[in-house]
Amino acid sequence: MLAVIPPPVPGTPYHLLAVDSSRPWWRSLAITVAGGFLAVVAGLVVVCAVVVTGIATGRPAGRFQLPTFGDLGDSAWQLLVVGAVIPALAVAARAGQRRPAGTLASVCGRLRLPWLAVCLLVAIAAQLCYVGAETMMERDATELGRVGWPGFLVAVPVLLALVPLQVAGEEYLFRGWLLQGLSGLGRGPWIALVGSALLFAGVHGLGTVWGFLDLVAFALITGWLAVRTGGLEAAIAIHLATNLVAMIWQAATGNLASTETAADGSWRMTLVDVATVALYAAVISRLADRRGVAAVVPEPAARGYRRGGTGIRARSDATMTSPANSSAASSANRSGSV
Numbered sequence: 333m334l335a336v337i338p339p340p341v342p343g344t345p346y347h348l349l350a351v352d353s354s355r356p357w358w359r360s361l362a363i364t365v366a367g368g369f370l371a372v373v374a375g376l377v378v379v380c381a382v383v384v385t386g387i388a389t390g391r392p393a394g395r396f397q398l399p400t401f402g403d404l405g406d407s408a409w410q411l412l413v414v415g416a417v418i419p420a421l422a423v424a425a426r427a428g429q430r431r432p433a434g435t436l437a438s439v440c441g442r443l444r445l446p447w448l449a450v451c452l453l454v455a456i457a458a459q460l461c462y463v464g465a466e467t468m469m470e471r472d473a474t475e476l477g478r479v480g481w482p483g484f485l486v487a488v489p490v491l492l493a494l495v496p497l498q499v500a501g502e503e504y505l506f507r508g509w510l511l512q513g514l515s516g517l518g519r520g521p522w523i524a525l526v527g528s529a530l531l532f533a534g535v536h537g538l539g540t541v542w543g544f545l546d547l548v549a550f551a552l553i554t555g556w557l558a559v560r561t562g563g564l565e566a567a568i569a570i571h572l573a574t575n576l577v578a579m580i581w582q583a584a585t586g587n588l589a590s591t592e593t594a595a596d597g598s599w600r601m602t603l604v605d606v607a608t609v610a611l612y613a614a615v616i617s618r619l620a621d622r623r624g625v626a627a628v629v630p631e632p633a634a635r636g637y638r639r640g641g642t643g644i645r646a647r648s649d650a651t652m653t654s655p656a657n658s659s660a661a662s663s664a665n666r667s668g669s670v
Contacts, residue, residue, distance in 0.1 A: 337430055339441070344629045346562045347521040349435040350425070350512035357516055364513030367424030371505055374420035375413040382409045395591075403588040404487050407579070408494055415497030421509045429513075436508040438563025439629045447561075447625055451569035451616060458612040459573040465604045487583035495579055499572045500564075506532045506551065507558045507567045525555045539595030546602040547594055553606075553613050561620045562627040570612050 340349055352360065379398070385391075386399020394400030401409070422433035434441035506528050514524035529551035533544050554567035582588045597605070620627070 337426065337432055339432065340435060340439075340629045342629050342631045344439070345559060345627060346439050347511055347515040347524060347559050349431065349439070349629075350429050350509075351516045352429070355516075360513065360516040363424075363428045364510065367421060367428055367509055367513065368505070370420045370424050371417035371509070374416040378409065378413045378416045403586075404483075404490060404583075407588050408490055411494040411498040414501040415494070417501045418497075418504050421504050424509070436504055436512070436564075438565065439626050440563070443568075444563060444565055444625075447563075447623070448565040448569060450619060450623070451566045452572065454612060454615050454619070455569040455573035458570065458608050458615075459577050462574075462604060462608045463577055465608075466601060469600055469604070483586075484584055487588065488580060491576065491579050491583060495576045496568075496572055499575055500568055502532075503554075503564045503568045503571060507555050507564055511555055511558060521555075521559050525552055525559075528555060533595070536593050536595045539593065540597060542599040542602040543593075543595040543597035546597050546605050549602075549606045550594075550609055553609050557613050557616060560617055560627060561625050566613075566616045566620075570609060 350360075350364075355363075383399060386401070389399075391399035391401060394406065400406055421436060425431055425433045425436055432441050437443045510528040510531060511521070511524045514527050515521055517523050517527075529548050532551040533547035536547055538544070554570065557566040558564055579588070582590060594605075619625075
């Protein structure tokens with residue numbers, strides 16, 4: 333029989349949802365590392381499936397001697413590799429940390445889709461501003477249409493289906509699992525924010541110094557937004573707008589096979605990107621206040637965790653706690669200030 337996992341204590345901020353005061357810090361760190369390893373294994377399972385399929389269908393060898401399925405096919409399975417970490421982390425949260433898997437997404441135990449939609453609208457506007465600046469500075473608009481309409485029209489629906497999965501995988505891993513798992517190492521979220529940001533930048537490869545700083549800044553700002561708004565929605569939205577626009581541009585110009593990433597950015601585009609993401613964060617923070625988005629576990633979530641709560645509450649409910657858990661929630665609020 334499966335053990336019943338209790339909901340989190342009302343008043344607990346997002347970054348402390350994985351912290352268990354009964355565990356020594358080293359054990360919490362070990363569980364976090366083990367969960368990251370499980371996520372890597374999940375991605376490798378997809379790679380193995382790709383290799384087996386490639387051998388069975390006689391596909392030629394491509395980069396790293398892996399079977400190639402064409403530019404779009406290779407992009408598709410690479411996106412799936414990242415998306416595969418989500419179920420692995422859900423299992424790790426439930427089995428390793430003894431908490432609802434939905435707490436990786438938000439303080440309400442799930443992605444708050446109405447709030448995600450609001451964030452996505454703001455993110456699209458921000459990304460359009462960034463693309464306009466990049467086009468004036470660095471992009472060559474004459475490359476558009478190089479791939480032809482048939483190829484482009486096939487690529488777009490594939491990207492629309494798979495890029496959100498890839499983006500969610502990265503956010504669940506870095507702004508979810510690692511941010512929450514490392515938060516037990518300090519009184520506030522800053523050690524976890526910096527640590528997860530450095531890891532995020534590192535896995536994107538070593539390009540230019542400016543590109544690395546751009547990725548670190550992006551991760552710090554989106555990590556702060558996760559803590560500030562109580563969930564991953566704001567981080568997913570700006571990450572999705574960024575990656576989707578970039579990959580659709582690559583599809584339109586026939587460059588889906590390009591290995592260039594944000595880690596290869598120039599100093600000019602780093603400054604523009606950081607300014608864009610910072611402005612986005614300021615707008616989202618303001619909207620979160622105006623809409624009363626829950627930054628801590630709300631009281632309804634403790635009474636009916638899967639069914640209750642919308643993730644949007646009156647501002648006066650921010651510190652509501654049950655009498656039995658008032659002291660624990662008060663402690664969580666103090667250590668979770670940002």
